[in-house]
Amino acid sequence: MISAAERQRSYGYGIAALAAVFGFILVALAALSGFGRIEDAVAVFDEPYIWRILRFTLWQAALSTVISVALAIPVARALARRPHFPGRLWIVRLMAVPLGLPVLIGALGLLGIWGRQGLANDLLTLAGFGRPLQIYGLQGILLAHVYFNLPLAARLLLAGLERVPQEYFRSAAMLSMPGRAVFRFIEWPVIAPxxxxxAGLIFMLCATSFTLVLILGGGPAATTIEVAIYQALRFDFNPSRAVALAGLQIALSGAVLIALAFLPKASDPGSSAETALDRPDGARRIGALADGALISAFTVWLALPLAIILVKGLKADLLRLIGERVFLHATATSLGIALGAALISLAIALAFITATGAVAASKRPGPAARGFRATIAAMGSLVLLVPPIVLGTGWFLLLRPAGLTDAAAPVIVAGINALMALPFVLRVLQPAIAVHRARTARLSASLGLSGLARIRIVDWPGLKRPLLTALSFAMALSLGDLGAVALFGGDDLTTLPWLLYSRLGSYRTADADGLALLLGALCLVLMIAGTRAPEAR
Incomplete structure (x- = not known):
């Protein structure tokens, strides 16, 4: 139960947060729509190049999705059949690393293996085949997308397979069903839905991919819409083309989101690393060897780029890099932006959760209150609808004529990163706050605790861990992001990802390897700090 005054304050916080989010996005969109003549933007669509970019964006996203899902099915089946495979717990944990790894670092790891001077070409050279492998272009984009999305797909499918009752497999064993029949009648009915x-989730991630395509695209023949927006402003300064491409990106994202709304949800019920029972259909020695080989190959696929980053990073002159003024400045800038973005995201999330909690506490919420709650619930999709490069383009075009681009850049980048982290922060905090309020609301009311006293005595001790987890993960996401800073980066705004990208672009690969290791270590420290936040006592 909450008082009328508390309900009004909660609604006020929610309305203020909604106004801030909508205002930030709408100002960017208004700048896009109002910049230049509409005839110039429409004329851009007569260029065959624009439609070639659109076709490539859809084609690479479709191929990446098909390959990721097709490979994830056998990997998930093998892991489900081998609950006691040596190191299985750590393998499943390793599957989460690419999801939290800064994309730029993952791309460098893949370059270290499959690039022109990578490990694979070194081995082929020793065997007398020269250096035939080329990572730049469509093949590199597909390779990188599969590296990041295959673990996601396998983890979601594995979670579904491990919910299948063991009695089904025992019955199949008693009936001596072959492996194909087990897959057809038991596993496939679980996997298919x-x-x-x-696939829809992975397609959305690939269609809005920016950093991977920027690093591995290899020229105009392998460019997506988001990269084309960046090129139109950063290199050509063609605002009409940038505006047209931004509108095309929003239309594409909206179409994908509408399609996703009609698809079954790919929910992750949690870690599925520990399953107690062996499946009877996994008892055959040949099957065990095949599953072991597949799981081992999958583990090497995930771990090798990380190992390359570690080895090459340690070979770099880390002491010199750490002592450089530009590194210290970039680190301070990155941490400042990351902390600001995390605090903004946390404040917005808390305002949203408080407001929806007030609506839920009402006995009979009216249509306005229900619409308010639905609007807040849709914020995650709204963030996906307008990608960071589109928001950055709008604010860049708005601020540049007034000469405020450099001065406002850190604030704009922090705001964009805060919106990108918002869905994750909400996912961490919503269930934790719901459970906490269910346990403490009546007691707090009976003791007359409210306002700052309640926060200090009840809420902070009970919510310390999820708050710190959300804060640290939001900082890690912001710290490794290149998309928001891509348009604003330069001498006046240098973050660690931008410094890494600049060193890579100037062929200072040793420095780039060292910076990748330092950036990855910093993100890892933040994630560990969040997951090991002290429990409430």
Whole structure:
């Protein structure tokens, strides 16, 4: 139960947060729509190049999705059949690393293996085949997308397979059903409903990919819409083309989101690293060897780029890099922006959760209150609808004529990163706050605790861990992001990802390897700090 005054304050916080989010996005969109003549933007669509970019964006996203899901099915089946495979717990944990790894670092790891001077070409050279492998272009984009999305798809499918009752497999063993029949009648009915949602999620991630395509695209023949927006402003300064491409990106994102709304949800019920029972259909020695080989290959696929980053990073002159003024400045800038973005995201999330909690506490919420709650619930999709490069383009075009681009850049980048982290922060905090309020609301009311006293005595001790987890993960996401800073980066705004990208672009690969290791270590420290936040006592 909450008082009328508390309900009004909660509504006020929620309305203020909604106004801030909508205002930030709408100002960027208004700048896009109002910049230049509409005839110039429409004329851009007569260029065959624009439609070639659109076709490539859809084609690479579709191929990446098909390959990721097709490979994830056998990997998930093998892991589900081998609950006691040596190191399985750590393998499943390793599957989460690419999801939290800064994309730029993952791309460098893949370059270290499959690039022109990478490990694979070194081995082929020793065997007398020269250096035939080329990572730049469509093949590199597909390779990188599969590296990041295959673990996601396998983890979601594995979680579904591990919910299948063991009695089904025992019955199949008693009937001596072959492996194909087990897959057809037991596993496939579980996997099939998940595939649409998993594929839709991966397609959305690939269609809005920026950093991977920027690093591995290899020129105009392998460019997506988001990279084309960046090129139109950063290199050509063609605002009409940038505006047209931004509108095309929003339309594409909206179409994908509408399609996703009609697909089954690809929910992750949690870690599925520990399953107690062995499946009877996994008893055959040949099957065990095949599963072991597949799981081992999958583990090497995930771990090798990380190992390359570690080895090459340690070979760099880390002491010199750490002592450089530009590194210290970039680190301070990155941490400042990351902390600001995390605090903004946390404040917005708390305002949203408080407001929806007030609506839920009402006995009979009216249509306005229900619409208010639905609007807040849709904020995650709204963030996906307008990608960071589109928001950055709008604010860049708005601020540049007034000469405020450099001065306002840190604030704009922090705001964009805060919106990108918002869905994750909400996912961490919503269930934790719901459980906490269910346990403490009546007691707090009976003791007359409210306002700052309640926060200090009841809320902070009980919510310390999820708050710190959300804060640290939001900082890690912001710290490794290149998309928001891509348009504003330069001498006046240098973050660690931008410094890494600049060193890579100037062929200072040793410095780039060292910076990748330092950036990855910093993100890892933040994630560990969040997951090991002290429990409430």
């Amino acid at each position: 998940l595939i649409a949602g998993v």
